[in-house]
Amino acid sequence: MIFSEQTYQFMYTALQEAEKALDNNEVPIGAIVVKDEKIIGKGFNQVEKLKDPTAHAEMIALTAAANHLNNWRLEDCSIYVTLEPCIMCTGALLASRVSDLYFAAFDPKFGACGSLYNLAEDAKTNHKLKVYTGIYADESRDLLKRFFSQIRK
Numbered sequence: 001m002i003f004s005e006q007t008y009q010f011m012y013t014a015l016q017e018a019e020k021a022l023d024n025n026e027v028p029i030g031a032i033v034v035k036d037e038k039i040i041g042k043g044f045n046q047v048e049k050l051k052d053p054t055a056h057a058e059m060i061a062l063t064a065a066a067n068h069l070n071n072w073r074l075e076d077c078s079i080y081v082t083l084e085p086c087i088m089c090t091g092a093l094l095a096s097r098v099s100d101l102y103f104a105a106f107d108p109k110f111g112a113c114g115s116l117y118n119l120a121e122d123a124k125t126n127h128k129l130k131v132y133t134g135i136y137a138d139e140s141r142d143l144l145k146r147f148f149s150q151i152r153k
Helices: 005-023 057-069 089-094 137-151
Strands: 030-035 038-045 077-083 100-105 131-133
Touching: 005 030, 005 038, 005 057, 005 077, 005 100, 030 057, 030 131, 030 137, 038 131, 057 077, 057 100, 100 137
Parallel strands: 077 100, 100 131
Antiparallel strands: 030 038, 030 077
16 A cells, blocks of 8 residues: 555654664554644553553553643554554544554564454444555664564574
8 A cells, every 4th residue: 555655754753763662672562643743642552661551552642642731632644663553552542532553564473453353343343444564674673673672592
């Protein structure tokens, strides 16, 4: 699928967030939230730094966006993430009413938007996410491989 240049730019910004995580010895995942073509929230994994199992990139970006809007409802917002969200993060995306999810690479071990589960489009929930995948997938996987090869040394 071909995306707009702006979509690639937004995912590139999410990749830059993932690089911040890598620089901080965190699993390199980054996320940004966009509304009206403007970035309103950014985040990268900070689980180790904050000693918080919920400090995933998506959760931090969602919190930043909600604070920016002064509203937990993130309707008409899109999120760009370098790796397929897990169950927790997908639940937060659904609960916050995010409209569109763009993610780079699938996560066959924890993914909840097509890999292990597909909560994003589950008919049982009252909200659905439009899901788009594959933007900078190789770059995202390369960051993850680099991180895991470093910690295995």
